[in-house]
Amino acid sequence: MSIKLIAFDVDGTFVGDDHLKINEKNIEAMKMAHEQGIKVVMSTGRTQSISQKEIDDVGCVDYMVLSNGAIVVDKATNEVIKSSYISKEAGKKILKILVEHNAVFQIYAGQEAYVNKYSYDNFLNTEGLPEVFLVEYRKRMKLTKDLQEVVDNVPIEKFNVDYVDTKVVQEIMDALSKIPNLVYTAGFVGNIEITGTGADKGNGLAWLSDKLGIKAEEVMAFGDSGNDVTMLKWAGESYALVNGNEKAKSAAKHITKSDNNAGGVGEIIFENLTKNVK
Structure with a gap:
């Protein structure tokens, strides 16, 4: 089945060990996926102000699952479309x-x-x-x-x-x-x-995918640590970064060949893009 949505964690996954630099391979892969009509979703423990530079650097983010899933934001309107706030x-x-x-x-x-x-x-x-x-x-x-x-x-x-x-x-x-x-x-x-309660990446991503009419098996997700576990378990095609912890690796269906510094996310996306073209 074709991939219709790609979700990626930021720290330890999409950026390098300095938590700032993004391997160009990752950005190029996301842009190519976006050009093919695939929805691009940043799913992070950060809130938006802390993530904004990375959102801008990617340049094609459609939605954000922020603060470990506490809110889901539509990038086009900057509207919070789902929330699980602390009282x-x-x-x-x-x-x-x-x-x-x-x-x-x-x-x-x-x-x-x-x-x-x-x-x-x-x-x-x-x-x-x-x-x-x-x-x-x-x-x-x-x-x-x-x-x-x-x-x-x-x-x-x-x-x-x-x-x-x-x-x-x-x-x-x-x-x-x-x-x-x-x-x-x-x-x-x-x-x-x-x-x-209810604020986790898996819930946020599942809700967004349902809203967009996308099935779990049509979602590819990338993560590296404990707060990615629910997302990695839910997504049909999930990848833990090779540099990730054991919780993430146990939850994911696959493990990347390359780490976060070497563009492990982009490498997997490029490998799968040709399969996504009919």
């Missing part, structure tokens, strides 16, 4: 817990990444991510004096914890466990990604 009540509790434990975190809300001064000042201490990316990533954040105002007035997609003392991680998780209807994932040590 305001839960958001207030999460904010209190993270501030009390001196977590370095952002609130993804309204397609922006909001950060307070403490997190902004300590962000570069984040472990597990290259400094060149941290410097650039911080430029894309929205520094605010009052995160409580954000929680009160902006739809909350996700709390993204970048760094916290490992000694208090269990305390944080125990406190968060008392708040209903939350989902947790992690991309690296010290990272906690908090979303509302």
Whole structure:
């Protein structure tokens, strides 16, 4: 069956190890797929403001599944067409817990990444991510004096914890466990990604595909880590990057030959494009 939609994760999948540079092979493959009428979907744990440069670099993204599936956005109109937000009540509790434990975190809300001064000042201490990316990533954040105002007035997609003392991680998780209807994932040590129930990449991609009249077996998806698992399980043709973790590899139907630095995504797409032409 022909592929009608391609979904790709960003970090560890579509960009290189610096989390910034995209192998030209990946961009060329997406553009060629788009020219063949295939829908191109960026599916990422990032929110839109953090992803915008990569969206622009690809140049042919049709839809975005953002903040681990908390929202689905139509690129043509920038409209949120599906959402699984964290409630305001839960958001207030999460904010209190993270501030009390001196977590370095952002609130993804309204397609922006909001950060307070403490997190902004300590962000570069984040472990597990290259400094060149941290410097650039911080430029894309929205520094605010009052995160409580954000929680009160902006739809909350996700709390993204970048760094916290490992000694208090269990305390944080125990406190968060008392708040209903939350989902947790992690991309690296010290990272906690908090979303509302129903917010995962698999649900977001399945909903979008159904809206477009596309079946699971007509979807190709690429990912590398835990927050990609639901998407990789759902898509009919799913690929874990060879550099990905075991969770992603176990969930995917296939594994790429090349890694994220060498354009592993584009390589697979080019191989399949000829099969997609009738």
